Amino acid sequence: xxxxxxxxxxxxxxxxxxxxxxxxxxxxxxxxxxxxxxxxxxxxxxxxxxxxxxxxxxxxxxxxxxxxxxxxxxxxxxxxxxxxxxxxxxxxxxxxxxxxxxxxxxxxxxxxxxxxxxxxxxxxxxxxxxxxxxxxxxxxxxxxxxxxxxxxxxxxxxxxxxxxxxxxxxxxxxxxxxxxxxxxxxxxxxxxxxxxxxxxxxxxxxxxxxxxxxxxxxxxxxxxxxxxxxxxxxxxxxxxxxxxxxxxxxxxxxxxxxxxxxxxxxxxxxxxxxxxxxxxxxxxxxxxxxxxxxxxxxxxxxxxxxxxxxxxxxxxxxxxxxxxxxxxxxxxxxxxxxxxxxxxxxxxxxxxxxxxxxxxxxxxxxxxxxxxxxxxxxxxxxxxxxxxxxxxxxxxxxxxxxxxxxxxxxxxxxxxxxxxxxxxxxxxxxxxxxxxxxxxxxxxxxxxxxxxxxxxxxxxxxxxxxxxxxxxxxxxxxxxxxxxxxxxxxxxxxxxxxxxxxxxxxxxxxxxxxxxxxxxxxxxxxxxxxxxxxxxxxxxxxxxxxxxxxxxxx
Numbered sequence: 402x403x404x405x406x407x408x409x410x411x412x413x414x415x416x417x418x419x420x421x422x423x424x425x426x427x428x429x430x431x432x433x434x435x436x437x438x439x440x441x442x443x444x445x446x447x448x449x450x451x452x453x454x455x456x457x458x459x460x461x462x463x464x465x466x467x468x469x470x471x472x473x474x475x476x477x478x479x480x481x482x483x484x485x486x487x488x489x490x491x492x493x494x495x496x497x498x499x500x501x502x503x504x505x506x507x508x509x510x511x512x513x514x515x516x517x518x519x520x521x522x523x524x525x526x527x528x529x530x531x532x533x534x535x536x537x538x539x540x541x542x543x544x545x546x547x548x549x550x551x552x553x554x555x556x557x558x559x560x561x562x563x564x565x566x567x568x569x570x571x572x573x574x575x576x577x578x579x580x581x582x583x584x585x586x587x588x589x590x591x592x593x594x595x596x597x598x599x600x601x602x603x604x605x606x607x608x609x610x611x612x613x614x615x616x617x618x619x620x621x622x623x624x625x626x627x628x629x630x631x632x633x634x635x636x637x638x639x640x641x642x643x644x645x646x647x648x649x650x651x652x653x654x655x656x657x658x659x660x661x662x663x664x665x666x667x668x669x670x671x672x673x674x675x676x677x678x679x680x681x682x683x684x685x686x687x688x689x690x691x692x693x694x695x696x697x698x699x700x701x702x703x704x705x706x707x708x709x710x711x712x713x714x715x716x717x718x719x720x721x722x723x724x725x726x727x728x729x730x731x732x733x734x735x736x737x738x739x740x741x742x743x744x745x746x747x748x749x750x751x752x753x754x755x756x757x758x759x760x761x762x763x764x765x766x767x768x769x770x771x772x773x774x775x776x777x778x779x780x781x782x783x784x785x786x787x788x789x790x791x792x793x794x795x796x797x798x799x800x801x802x803x804x805x806x807x808x809x810x811x812x813x814x815x816x817x818x819x820x821x822x823x824x825x826x827x828x829x830x831x832x833x834x835x836x837x838x839x840x841x842x843x844x845x846x847x848x849x850x851x852x853x854x855x856x857x858x859x860x861x862x863x864x865x866x867x868x869x870x871x872x873x874x875x876x877x878x879x880x881x882x883x884x885x886x887x888x889x890x891x892x893x894x895x896x897x898x899x900x901x902x903x904x905x906x907x908x909x910x911x912x913x914x915x916x917x918x919x920x921x922x923x924x925x926x927x928x929x930x931x932x933x934x935x936x937x938x939x940x941x942x943x944x945x946x947x948x949x950x951x952x953x954x955x
Contacts (some may be wrong), residue, residue: 402470402882403526403852404491408442410460411498413913419900425878427896428886428915429926434902435913436886440528440856443467446496447526448506448518455498466495469525469852476524481508484517492525494518528854529837538837540823544767544809547794550844551770556763557804563756564803570749577745581738584731591732594714598725603707608718611704617689618697625687632683635676644673760805764796767807771796774843781839785873786866787832790815792839811840834858835866838873851881859889867891890930894947899923924948 408417413435430436445455446465456463469492471477481488487509496506496518506513508521548557584591633639648669655662711718734741771794778792791814799808814821815832838858845851859870871892877883878897887893899918904911918926924944925936931947932940 403467403884404470405466405468406439406443406446407464407466408439409464410457411442411445411455411463411465412438412457413904413911414438414442414457415912415914417914419915421882421884422898423878423882424897425875425895426882426884426898426900427893428884428900428902429888429893429930430902431904432888434904436902437856438913439902439915440854440886443526443854444528445498446494446518447522448496448515449522456500460500462497462499464495464497466493468493477521480517480520480524484508484513484520486511486513486517492521494521526852526854528856529841529858540810543794543811544804544807546840546844547767547770547774547809550774551766553763553766553770556759556766560756560759560763560805561803563752563759564801567749567752567756570745570752574742574745574749577738577742581735581742584735584738587731588735591728591735595725595728595732597710598721598728601703601706601710601721603710603718603721605719605722608704608707608711611700611707615697615700615704618700621689628683628687632680632687635680635683641673641676641680644669644676648673756801760801763805764807767796767805767809771809777843777846778836778839781842781873782835785835785839785869787815787835787839789817790832790836791817791821792836793821834860834862835870838870842873842877845877845881853877853881853883855883855885855887857886857888859885859887859892863889864891868895871895888930890927890944890947893927893930894944894950899926901926 402423403421405421406417406419408414410416419439428436428439441455442465446467469477471488471490471492477492478488481492489509493509494506495510496504498504504515506515506518508517548554635641648666651662651666651669655666707718707721711721714721714724716724774794775792782788782790782792793812793814795810795812797808797810799806810823812821812823813832813836838855841853845853855874858874859867862870867889868891871889872895874883874885874892875895885892885896893899900915901918901922902913902915904913906912916922924941927944927947928936928940931943
């Protein structure tokens with residue numbers, strides 16, 4: 402509930418402090434006195450988009466502060482928590498507009514953005530007027546209004562969740578189909594490449610081993626004859642035979658040499674042992690250097706095949722095996738793809754069926770809520786002197802979406818037999834005001850703690866009709882707080898609190914101010930509204946009579 406408004410240096414307001422109360426708060430004044438400036442200032446501190454030139458001439462900056470009482474379950478508290486702002490039973494909003502156009506805002510003395518202000522304003526204040534397009538006159542908002550009236554928010558959230566599930570299922574299927582299409586486009590290549598890799602079966606490190614083996618084979622033809630010749634010279638027909646013969650001669654002479662040959666014979670024995678090892682190694686080398694010429698051809702053929710396949714796929718030879726595994730995975734995915742796609746299609750079908758069922762139930766609930774809303778509005782129109790008007794909530798099929806598959810629009814016919822049409826096209830100014838008021842009464846029934854602002858919603862009506870409008874505003878205010886800017890004395894007389902907006906000129910400077918109207922001042926203001934600039938005794942008597950009839954005198 403709005404408790405106060407402090408305005409400094411905004412347009413033609415020098416300094417103004419207002420304390421509002423629960424109930425019906427009435428603001429009156431002559432045309433041009435500055436009533437709209439109050440709404441502009443309140444809209445500014447609430448973050449609404451409006452006129453840019455708000456700073457009073459000669460001032461460096463304009464400032465507006467508004468404070469509200471919050472109930473423990475007020476929705477503004479959730480906005481504060483989400484924004485990381487302090488919360489309490491009182492909410493203070495302050496916003497400054499500098500001469501250069503810069504705007505700075507605070508919530509409970511903490512800096513915040515204009516977007517946070519706008520989010521808070523949606524929970525704090527509702528503004529309505531003849532030309533209001535913030536909801537009631539905007540067909541795009543009629544569906545939300547109907548859902549709120551019928552208490553269908555949970556069902557609408559379920560439809561939105563089902564729509565999200567459908568979207569996710571459709572996206573998964575589309576992604577899988579696209580991936581499958583790519584794989585199918587290269588299926589022939591994949592199967593041919595995998596066949597080549599399977600036939601060759603390359604292994605990591607094989608290319609380097611084949612290269613070494615090939616170079617050994619190529620060099621073996623050149624060195625094998627030399628190695629064989631060396632083996633022969635050192636073997637049984639060469640050095641080995643000579644060593645043996647020498648040992649036999651020395652062995653025969655050793656008995657007569659008095660020990661002189663023991664050391665030479667020991668050295669010769671060791672040399673013969675080393676010679677044996679050398680012969681074994683050379684023999685192994687001869688064996689290794691012995692190969693079938695076909696082996697070289699086969700080695701080269703495989704080596705060249707591995708290198709050619711690596712060049713073909715533009716990868717390293719050692720990566721061919723892993724590359725083959727990757728291609729096989731794609732083929733496996735292709736082979737299993739139809740089954741996977743079938744599962745994804747089934748998931749999408751299931752999600753769509755769930756959405757259709759949830760949306761159908763929401764449509765049924767909306768149809769029922771529409772009948773109730775039409776009946777409730779019709780009941781409210783009678784006291785507003787529009788008992789012959791017809792209000793209809795039209796529900797038509799719409800392309801399915803996150804809010805369901807219904808288009809909702811309010812239509813009216815002001816007289817029996819007259820064609821019905823959109824609310825903002827059929828009704829005249831005065832009729833439109835009463836339709837809006839009837840709707841608002843129905844939509845806020847049972848709600849408490851609301852602050853609603855009506856900007857000249859009674860324009861174009863007078864007499865008994867204006868009195869009916871005032872009584873509906875008073876009924877709204879009984880469960881919350883209503884601020885009404887009015888030119889109707891019948892409405893003004895119903896207010897529980899009355900202020901007059903005045904324009905004053907001092908030292909060549911025009912300013913606007915707001916003054917409370919107790920007792921006789923209120924009588925004079927209502928008399929002015931009845932008679933014009935000249936307030937007569939008859940007008941004062943009529944004002945007293947009107948206040949007495951409304952039960953609001955004094």
